[in-house]
Amino acid sequence: MTRTQTRLAVRHRLAERGVDRQLWLLVPGLACVLALFVYPFAYGIGLSFQPAEGGVFGAYRAFFADAYQRDTIATTLSLSLPAAILNVAASVPIAYRMRGRFRGKRLLTTVLVVPITLGTVLTAEGLLNYLGPAGWFNRLLFFVDEPIRLTNNYWGVFFSLVITGFPFAFLLILSYLSGIDPTLERAAATLGAGRRQRFQRITLPLLAPGLATTFCLTFVLAFSVFPSAVLVGDPAGTTRVISIAAYHAAYEVYDYSLGSAIAVVMGVVELLVVAIVLGLRSLLYTGSTGGKG
Amino acid sequence: MSRRIVASPTSWLIWGAVAFFLINLAGVIASVVVNSFGERWFDTWLPSGWTTQWYATAWTEFGLLNVMVVTLEVAVLVVGISVLVGVPASYVLARRSFPGRRLVYLLFLLPILMPPITYGIPLATVLYKYGFAGHLTGVVLANLVPSIPFVILTMTPFIEQIDPAIERAARMCGAKTWQIFARILAPLLVPGILAASILVLVRTVGMFELTFLTAGPDSQTLVVALYYSMSAAGIRAQQSVDAMAVLYTASMLVLLVIALRFVNPTQLVARVKEDPD
Amino acid sequence: SPNSGGGATDGPVPEKPDRAVTLNVLDVAGNLQLTQGMIDDFAARNKDQIEKVTYSKATAPELVGKVKAQQAADRVDIDLVLTGVDGLAAGIDQGLWNPLLPTHAARLPGMANYLPGAAAMQKLAGDHGVTVTYYPSGPLIEYLPAKVPEPPKTAEALLAYAKANPGAVQYARPSNSGPGRTFLMGLPYLLGDSDPKDPVNGWSKTWAYLAELNKYVTLYPSSTSETMKNLANGSAKIIATTTGWDINPRVLGTVPKEAAVGTLDGFHWVTDAHYAVIPRGVPVAKQAAILNLLKDMLSPEQQAKAYDKGYFYPGPAIKDVTLSMAPAESQQALAEFGRPEYEQLIADNPVEVPLDAKSLVAAFDRWDREIGGAKVKK
């Protein structure tokens, strides 16, 4: 009797803090993430500290001491940051105009979202065909003497990042935007705010946290660019991104320790950017965007 | 405010930019489609002849039937498992507050926030070490890593939209937890589950890195086959690679269009409140 | 042990498996194009030994990690690997392959009949791989006669041509392209470098030449197909090629039929070959079947299939395999797109084995850093 009572008491105390049997539902998911993500990730970190030579930090030293390797960080950032910024920045005005109901909205949304289905290879092939020196794009620009070079360099990869990243950004921003109570803008209108002011002072600040999240997700997508950097890029030069370096180390030189170290560096750089953005986000207003605040 | 599409200079600019993007996108896609049907295409506007032989070549050369079957198996397993595992977890995250909730949420978000290649290499090593990689199991396990979090991310707002009183009402009617899941929540979540499933499906079918790193001889998916066809040693007709890419995109497109029929794209992250006029 | 197919993995290899086995073949060199017909044919004739063959393809870099991980897990499910020099060497380095020679030399009589070039390539394989196909490769240059009426005849002329026509000369990034790397490895011979086998210390003229050429090269595509396409559409005028890459793309229609090839004075063929290797951990029963398969593949009738449609022209690794023995399809394609002059060129020019894997990776790395990557700094 007393046993059951203490058990009951413990259960109540836990329940008061929100811990009860329902939390078991989390277990399968957590188990998967721990076993399939956290453990391998830790394993990879461990591996990165066991290089064949150079001591515990040898692999990292090897990476950072070599300008050719080190520069991949800047190369990747110079590709992924502008691409992510462009994707987010371009999505905002389009999504803003696509709120509310109008005929053909579904069609337009579908069309804008189609690039999700393209896949790296088709995008790469398409870009090479279409933007290539004898592709349709350069044919249309017949009045320019030299064909414009848009593939096998920075721009090819950049375009492929835009094509694959934009639909995600657009979809997310469209839904964040739809979550903002339209009455707020009406309220601003009755207070004398014109179109631009309504957007700048009301919609944009409320959207900003969503923009930050979207930016992070598209940035991640762009930062991990790998196939298209090889296929439409210039993998030895302007688009030698960090994942190529990781792949090269692990699968061409068979230096797994260096490969893991580069992967870790990659994760750290990325988390750094994400942390900065999310840190800025936490300064912004986040919360319900309903009329009652 | 009104439904008029006001032709202000900014909207011209924006719609112009959209049109420019779409036209070029169409060019990109069409150039691949045209090439996949072309006999020979050198320095001209269009190929010199038309043929469907590249599709036949691609089909046999890459053993596409087998690849398609594997792709489907992987996709169905990944979707099924990630829904079964992800939905209960997102239920708890949506409904409950408990110590460490934020930590758990962050843990679920991390795999989406990290580039696959950062954990893909160690993951593949670990999976090989335990003998999972190199066949279907490994591919499925690797693809679960981003899929489960993705289901959680998309389902949480969906579940938050459902009035918790409904579950309590079912409980008061005498329903047990599993009955509530089966009879009340599942039917209400169908659109969300469908949406999440199809998005996960699209992502899984398109997930190159993880599948590439863990696939074995009998467990290549379409993207991996496609990537090999482009980058592995040997000479292949460009057109048959394009044909394969077209097949891939066509199947993904069908999935996406189905998905968009079931779910309003704006419902992904937030509860929709459409402008009343 | 839990490996696929079961059975002992070491000890004596029997004459034949006791019952038919399934073979998993992994191709990382594009070799199946040439040999799948041979394998299928053997399997069809030897149902008692081979129940089924599965094929898969991968890229060479992946091979080592994959096999190594499988061996670590004691679960090898790749029975036969068809690979180029790179994969072979990396595997030897990591000790992944079963030594086939000299233990089983007697069971592979075809190896005695290798062409000289193939025999040289077989030396590279040491005791681990068996050369199955061979070709002298390149370096060659390819152009459209209509656009380049007077093709350069020497390396210097090529440089001068590039200087006069910026952007017109193109070769793909060597680490992604066979012709690209053949061009790279062939230059030291053309330029008379001190040690054509030592890219780090013996290639000073080559690196200087490439750096100079780099000034007039606008892009290095990531695949050979891309250079072929550019040749076809006119945006490149002269590209690096090999015998196979000359014939096969014209058969496939990627390059116009009228494209011509040329050579640079004093060039040496840098040969190429594909090897069959058996990873450690494959059951002896399967090894038996594979040895029998390889024996069969090295017979002249089977080797004739390696003519293919010029993909690895000529292709056969052993002597006295003539085109007339090849399947009708091959004969027809080669009659239309083949080049009779190759016979002479092969006969008249010296043959060199390519760099070993380590040096090759070093050469790639240096090329990436100094030639391909140089664009970044500009």
Add this chain to the structure above:
Amino acid sequence: MTGFDELRLDGVRRRFGGQDALAGLSLTIRRGEFIALLGPSGCGKSTALNCLAGLLPLSEGSIWQDGARLDTLPPEKRGFGMVFQSYALFPHLSVRKNIAFGLQMRRLPRDEVRRRTDQALSLVRLEEHAKKLPGQLSGGQQQRVAIARAVVLEPSLVLMDEPLSNLDAKLRLEMRTEIRRLHQTLGLTTVYVTHDQEEALSLADRLVVLRDGRVEQIGTPEDLHERPANRHVADFMGYRNLLPMKVKAVHGPVVAVEGSGLTLEGTAVGPLSPGDDVVAGIRPEDLHEGGSGVPVTVEVVEYQGRELAVEARTQSGDAVHLRAATRPAPGDQITVTAAPARVLVFPS
């Protein structure tokens, strides 16, 4: 305050997809007036308000402000203030910034913005909460911010769309008085939308009763309360007993009616003749127990403080509602009467 003398709505109509949400509203609003738009859900109240605010374009009709056409101006140019049902406070701005928003939009000098914002804050007694975000306020406080934000601009007209419907009973009562006080203090012209007739009666100078997008009656609270123009208005004005009957006899304004198990005398609204089908409207508080009235059976008794609310059934089975001072038991037989002046007889 710029102000106007008269705001005239002239046949204002608004259709949604072929259906009239508002069918020809004509109304003249005089300066300083407090007008309530009243009606059941979906009758077009919000539509009317939004048309007036400029948030919805008209389908037909026009709006004039002292002879100047108004309906072609965008909302931000009309200079009206609006209080939304859900308040629509800017959730990312503090209370002070919410209130100052409109002043900043007018590009007033900083000092003036500060001064007027302070004034408005003290007007709604939220000085201590100026720095909080709307999410940190209670419902009543939010409501006061919404009002302050609208009135700080000293708009020529304040529009309020069910501003109290989200509050609980006690707070609703307090805020009602507050709104009335503000109206009286600032002399604001106000149009107020509500579905609560008590609220409308207690606040407005004039009421507009809408039903299905049409105006049913316009008048002072007393007009509507005592002389509803038809049975729908009566229903809305608390004539809870609306009994279908037949006219027996007509004596000038007084008619004798019978039906639903009752016989009554009442006051005719509109011309009637014997035999007409009519509806008799009686408020529960006008139907008294006792006397030589009609017998009914008590069914439900509810305590309501001083009085008891009783639902009883007539012999024909119709329900009637009345008030009682003593508690009858369910099942009791009682008799009911009503003064003829308190019984309104409408043609049905």
Add this chain to the structure above:
Amino acid sequence: MTGFDELRLDGVRRRFGGQDALAGLSLTIRRGEFIALLGPSGCGKSTALNCLAGLLPLSEGSIWQDGARLDTLPPEKRGFGMVFQSYALFPHLSVRKNIAFGLQMRRLPRDEVRRRTDQALSLVRLEEHAKKLPGQLSGGQQQRVAIARAVVLEPSLVLMDEPLSNLDAKLRLEMRTEIRRLHQTLGLTTVYVTHDQEEALSLADRLVVLRDGRVEQIGTPEDLHERPANRHVADFMGYRNLLPMKVKAVHGPVVAVEGSGLTLEGTAVGPLSPGDDVVAGIRPEDLHEGGSGVPVTVEVVEYQGRELAVEARTQSGDAVHLRAATRPAPGDQITVTAAPARVLVFPS
């Protein structure tokens, strides 16, 4: 109906993260009783109901049903019915299936499910709507479905959490009568949560007034209405004038008090002595205009049908609320008086 004779809550306490949402509720519910839990927002009403239903585990205390311990049973085993504030109808099931859900969960035979569902449908008069989905019903209809779904199980206890708060005034009134009728017809034991004292007064046999998780008073509607135990209950029971004063003199139950610009006589609630700080509570309807009372200045006047509600200010600046029959103008000086029996004086 299985039924019980008595349901006993014994020191039921519920904490959320260290804070008491409900601090020791003890209450005995007898069979067939209608109990209302009343109190301002956040006082713990829903918490109490959820504890009773089993939807929230208790932190302390116990619940007994005729001597059997109940609080350890999961909700589905307690056999209670519940009507939720937002109805919580299953949106994907038709009205009929909504009602039948609970019966199906009990695995009753098909025939019986059908029969009892039909019965419940006719009880709430929704026979024609049986096939519709909840989204296609009006608020009042939805509410009836919610009630039918709860009562079809013939639960020993029905719990209702503010079931009327989402309805508009007119419908609220009608549904109130409906609930009362169902309670009387079926003899259901009911616990009803509301923050609307009028609703509570009119429906319940007994009321429990909560504040900050604590019971302030338990009693019949008359008890609470006439004899609130303290100023908080009074506040909630419509004593809108709660004026801080000082006791001047005590004459048995009658005390003379002074303050807030008024001098009054009232009835003491609890022992008082001269000089004590007190709060005098007067309902607006008990504060009359005229006579030789205290002068006050009219500030706001609201029409409320028969009467006018007036807010006035005493000379000390305190606001008082009263009713008037004739319309005074804002700014008028009037005098007010109150009968000593109607003025309650609470210790403060």
